[in-house]
Amino acid sequence: MGLFDLLRSMVSGDNNEAEGQSGFIHRTDSSGVLFYLDLAELNELKQGNGPAQKKMQLIALRMLEEQGLAEPMANGFHVSSENIAGLEEDHAQVIGLPARFPGQYKTEIHGRTGNSGFRVSASVDVDGQSVPYQLKGPFLNLTSSEVYRLTPAELFALKALEYHQNLPAENRGESENLQLMAALQTAQKNGMSLDLGHFEKLDVAIPEGIGVTATRMPDGSLFLSPNLGDGSQPDDLDRRWAQLDFESSTGGALRIGRRVVLLEPEKVEAVKEVLGNRRIPADKVKEFIQTPSAFLDAALVNLELGFSVRVQGVGKLQHMEFGEADVKKQDWFALDKLPAPPEALPSAIQSEEELTQFQEVLSAAWGQGADTLTFNGETFDVSDKDTVTKQIANITEALRHPDRREPAPGDDAPASQEKLSLVLKEAEELHEELQQKALKSTGTIEPDWNNYARKPFPHQKEGILWMLGLIDRARNENPDDLYRLQGALLADDMGLGKTFMSLVAAGEYLSRQEKSGKQRKPILVIAPLSLLENWEDEVGVTYKGAPFKDIVVLQSGRDLTKYRVKGEKREAIQMAEILENEQLLDEGAIRYALHIGPDAGVKRLDMERRLVLATYQTLRDYQFSLCRIDWGMVIFDEAQNIKNPNTLQTRAAKGLKADFKLLATGTPVENSLGDFWCLMDTAQPGLLGNWPTFRDTWIKPILAADEENRDAVRVSLGQALRDAVGPFMLRRVKEDQLTGLPSKTIHCGVPQPDSGNVVYTPTLSSIMQGQQRHAYEDVLKTYRQQQATEDMRGKALAVLQQLREVSLHPRLRHEAELMTDDPAAARRVMCESAKLQVLLETLDAIKGKGEKVILFMVTKRLQRLLKLWLDQIYGLDIAIINGDTTAVAKKSDVLSRKQLIAEFESLPGFNIIVMSPVAAGVGLTVVGANHVVHLERHWNPAKEAQASDRVYRIGQKKPVTIHLPAVLHPEYDAFDVHLDRLLRGKLMLKDAVVTPEAVSENEVLKSMGL
Template sequence: MSLMDIFRSLIGERDGALSTQQGFQSQPDSNGLNFYLPLPAFKALQAGQGSALEKIQLIVLNMLVEQGIAENTANGFHIGAEDIAGMDLEQAEILRLPRRLPGRFLTSISGRTGNSGFRVAITLEMPDGPASFSRKGPYLYLTSSECYWLTPAEIMGLQAWELHESLGPEQRGEAANLRLMAELQTAARSGMRIDLSHFERLDVVVPQNIGVIATRLPDGSLQLCPSLGDGSSADQLEKRWSQLDMTADGGVLRIDNRVLLLDQARMDGIRNVLANKRIPADQVNEFIATPTAFLDAALVNLEVGFSARVAGIGKLQHMDFGVLDATKNDWFALDKRPAPAAILSKLIQSPEDLQRFEEVLQAANEQGATSLSFAGEVIDISDAPTVQQELARARQNMAHVSDSEPHSEEGVLPGEDKEKVGVILKDADEINSALLRKAAAATPLVVPDWSAYAREPFPHQREGIEWMLKLMGAALQDETDDLYRLQGGLLADDMGLGKTYMSLVAVGEYLASQRAADKPQKPVLVVAPLSLLENWEDEVGKTFASIPFRDVVVLQSGRSLRDYRVKGAERESVQLASMIDNSSGMLDEQSIRYALHVGPEAGVHRLDMDRRLVLTTYQTLRDYQFSLCRIDWGMVIFDEAQNIKNPNALQTIAAKGLKADFKLLATGTPVENSLGDFWCLMHTVQPGLLGGWESFRDTWIKPILAASDEERDEVRARLGEQLRRAVGIFMLRRVKEDQLKGLPAKTILSGVEQADHGLQRYAAQLGVVMKGIQLQAYDEVLDSYRARRASAEDMRGTALAALTQLRSISLHPRLENESALYSEDGKQARQLMIESGKLEVLLQLLDEISSKREKVILFMMTKRLQRVLKFWLDQIYDLNVAVINGDTQAVATRAEDMTRKKLIAEFEAKSGFNILIMSPVAAGVGLTVIGANHVVHLERHWNPAKEAQASDRVYRIGQTKPVFIHLPAVTHPQFDSFDVHLDRLLRGKLMLKDAVVTPEAVSESEMMQSMGL
């Protein structure tokens, strides 16, 4: 059922007009969309009075305010046009947005791009014919009442067109005309359905900067040619300089099917290179050593400096990690619920299969059995005619098999091999045994002057800082200029030990030592999840008595990214695929289009200023990797470094390619998936320490896979200990329980009977057997899956879809029918909640916590559950429960923004009992909520490391009450339920935990393997 169907009972049928039905009214303006109620009704709704629809709409709108998307108005909310355009379907349905535009746009282009008469007329073609239109904010109007919801691409294209239409004739020069076509092309590539006529075959490019292509001539001299970064060769460009008026402030250059728009700065760069076109043979060495003696670095890009680890830029190759660990679980109780006879046509593929099955069938019939086991399946044979019918079908299938039928290569699907472009790394496959000796023998960088800091460290933090400074000293003293230079370390301290504070002290000491040695105080980069950028900003002020940085730049959308981004530049991760030289697989350095202002040619606008602290995210690192890899950083810190555990991810490759005096990886979960991810982290921070992947896999992974089930835990523990010794000083790992003796007790209670492990204990009151409509819905999914297995070819997709249903039903049997779950009062809310065994357990638990006047965090990922649970709990306990999920804004862009930290502060400020709903994804890192001492994982995360991170938001320095982590589970009366299987799979990951290995998410491939698929 779609959300449109779900909410139809609430909002009634729609015809595309602005609704006047019950609920928030909406009205577009030029900037976006206003949602409003009459002021008395709005105030009453905020006080808890109003219809169910108004209340759920208020929840959604308040969540959008928390994300920084919506703004409060006197009697409602305002959301910008671009945010409305990009809104997800669930929110759109709840807020009653009109449907998407079903038509497409047609263009009529008249005049030449070089003259002021150039014009693009856009018309709309609807399914029933042409229609005139007008735009207001995020809506396209056909009449005063018929409107449609635009996509981001449609708004982008229409805004560019409207701007061009508003220009006077004197402003419609060739550059403005071509810029319009470039923006319409971008909109079309982003999904706008628009016919651009012959311009679809024309690529309009805006060069980022001017570089130099140098060609050695037979007499030893060099011929210089400006490079425009579009992949054009020197020969192509030489033939086309005559198109330009070299005295003009701008120009247009046509090369094949590309049109390049050149502004004054680019023209100045071209003129500078062409004025110094030939370098005599006797001056070539001088030119190579000091190009600025010949060319103006303010006009021409002369600095392309990557680290010793970067070979260049090209197409990335996927690294196959293979199977690392998996066990088989019977998620769908197939052993206890025989498959229907229809599955026989899939199991019997040869005459030998048929003969063997008939023998087994005869023996089973003689014994009077109603089922038998064949080819790993238990099959229902109680209906003899159906069995014979399926056998006949199997014989018929075999008769139609042709040996000449073409087959594709095993495991290769058409179009599956998608190319990615990124920095290409040089191999660091050999183990360099000198690394450990050099690091151990080094002396610490400096002894910190603690008067420069706002507070002195705890003893364990002092130890951690000394460890960093010793490694940093070793790195700065190592003059090796290759892959195996001493580069950094992995701070793998448990959560809550102060990794941010220790890292900032290390940065302060790095800058102080550089200043004392009269060396450059290079910029410092911190890469962290978006949710932690605000925390890093706050910690700077709390750490230093006198801040040592020139300034702090948050390189993120909505903050300072726009100040350093080259105007009109695409993200670097998407702009270069067509420019790779197929013979070498690499991109010529002069053709790289940098999207950020870096290097001396950027002047005062350059990002890489000395003593600057740059805070950014892993996504920004991925999108602007060439610019960021070009900068010579002093220190690079990767916070929550498990984000670069995947060697095939662009952000991991970019992280390895960054150039720095010292790299520090910080994570409380040093390995998130078997030992392969630990190799990736160490390969990032110190190449050569553990060698290449293949030798690492043979040494550390294969012995675990080869061990028997009885031996595997012992083998894991032994290899983990050996691996810890192998990395030596390059990793510091401390756990909270050993370091913070003053913390209260932490107890983990689970409703799964077999769950006793480590700190985790079985608590019978947290487990409940499903019944009623929940049991009925659960069994219907199992029966449906069993039936589909007989005929479905794509069992992977079928299994994942069924698992999703089982997970949802385990939360609440009617969760998909959201509109039926909104109650009128607290009594009805309780009745709706106890339809789910798990939510019945939750109610009992919340009543107990409420009686103690304590606080609790409820963790879940499903937004639909977050919404309805907030709705119910507000009614039952007379609260205003805050929801912090993956969409909640992490960084404030306005003073009034409700960020995660502000919501948590309000939650903790309320005296006595209070509830906070959080997503483990949003809360897994960087947030402290010590006002709560209860955590309930209502919906468990696939990643036990993220679950532990989320739990430990309450178990940190400052917590004074005993902490309880509750894991409620709903079980099946006959066989293991979804919750039981998930707990078993996650505990299998937890078996890897020792000083090195911490568990990771259950991947989709592992899920499939655990089902035997």
């Protein structure tokens, strides 16, 4: 691998080596670290026998295996250096890896970059002395016993140094030398403490591709210039092309002031290709615009293929402001119960009049021997007279000299860096015209069900005919009309078969295109990573003979490498700093990273009748390439992933060119009614108008309503909005469509109001005591003290997370102390937490019934500990499925999510599986379980409901029970109570359009009064 390749594979990891410890043995090889045990001991450990530390390490290594970050070996696991470097800190500690190097790195640079004698040597700074090091895998070895684990940036830089040092002198040309400096600069920018001397002022850049800038001349001809895609102007570059040696096989470099642009050999060839075809005669301009590949080699130069009619161009991603509903203030930190320290007095006393009033109240309080007093509605601790007197003196001085007050923290926060995205044309409201088009599309020819492997349920047949009616109309509309009928929202409840209905519609689309003599364009499915395997499987069980030429999974580890343009980076990382002011980017500067269009040959992605499966991240990363393709259908599974118009993936979704877009989601409203507008604006531009129109029509009336009437107004407007969308949305719920589903009951440990579908169950709650109560109150007191003198807006959410952790277990951050290999000791450790004590009682009851349960939680540390404890207590081998678990089966022994669930369900009787509601909340079916415990409740009640409904689907035979355990405080409302109250407020608005809203970060802050 050359240094250009090394620069392109910027590592994303972090780790180190240690040997001889009591856990797994570590050995470093040329590509990473091997963790191993004696085979007999490892087998014993897998059977649940052995010390707690090794059990926990096995759990951690298996989690890495499930994430695709570790490869199983005969007697252990192998983790690559890059993956070792990317481990989370607590995970690295569990598997016994060394600490990071706390010091700095020094470099000595010898010679000039233009000659072969150039070299860079590095050392580490230890107490002011330069000490040599040895790079061994992902570890920094200073001595045989002093070993540190490298950060991603350090590993990247030291690998680049090692590569350069091993080059023969004759190969150390200017290009290779400058590539090394670019690598070191990249590492420095990513956090490595590295002194580069005068090279810190040198900006080294590596273009991702070569495009073309066309300038129209007075005679009508075009003058072509190579475009580096970095903002360099053609005139500046024209004066510097002579610096390149076009016969060199190692690339070249352009010097532009203090800036150096490195060009790989293929990029030099691309420049040469454009410079050799600089002028397009006036009579050939039209032909050039239509078929640029007839003039330039598309394998070398990125050429235009054309965006959809909605795409205006490429420019800066512009943020769109969304209004949020008011949130009732909640006292999350028990501020009303705890007196404020004297340091809080300056914020309560803002004038000389208030100071005089306070001094009078203070004098009376001290005269009565009181330790607290109330002023301006807040209680203060005044027991320390010296501290209070000092604060009064400070306040007096500040009121006399207001100009000396320090500015509030955070005033000078830097603006976030903007990125490039598709610039879209705003859709004006053409509601009635589009409604009429849709209403005329209701009649359609029914599919020949003999072509399909199974017959649809009645509700599925209804849904398929609804889709086909709209698709038939869309296929015959003018593709250049922005307001043509072009998409719809399938908002069916989870478990009704949206994937099956979508695949039938896709097959019928291809069949009808063929019968009409039209092109059978490729089909694109965008879905979360966890569902790609499910889509592949569903193709096999939906058709008797698949209508697709083939299936391409555009994902790392599958087919993405085959269709990527060699050497090109992801398109999403192009930065908007190359734009001037608000101009659109010259499309010739865009670098396309996928092989698309007729000139791609056998590598072409967009082949007829091809089914392409991709994730939302892939859509974001390759937005320009995917938006150039003329798709037949685009299906967005779990379409709530494109609810936010301020994300690149949403912009790309809106810009995709297709005959028909189908958005499928059971939760089209996750954060606000703005979500619903964004989804409908993607499916059918013009139906609800642009955002200002929608906001004025549907959002502002809710905000303007009195608080006591706001829910009623919201529900009323939600119903009206459903009517406005009309035939462009289909929404059905399981209870109405499926007969024979068992009952579903939600039990909560927090007292509930009389209304609602949640049952208050006192046995699911317990009062925190002892160490847990002490730890919880310590967090509150610390916050109270900090709040007196600091701006807590940037810290309140972090403190809230501490309260959540303590509510789970008071010693959760001290993982090593909680490891035990004794079932009785495991129960004792769990019972230090009132919530985990309730969990044990719930699991014991479920075990008594011989039934299965899913435990939902987000915190990985808790996932590991619960597996360790519950495996011993119940004699199980619990699987963990979280946000990183591999979603697609690979050739190794790594189990996919579906395989893990199948193993869980196959065990007779009682069993437990641990899941994250974020990862497992979509697309998975686990009807073998009929109990769900939300140990950590998700901030989004829609996601919580999605996660719960993994067990409440077609095929479930037993009554389903959802358990919401809670830990309470004996004196004031604890974290679980506040969270339930906030989520319940959202659930009360369930009838607004289709689903409840989520709790946003801003709403949490508002609920704290921040």
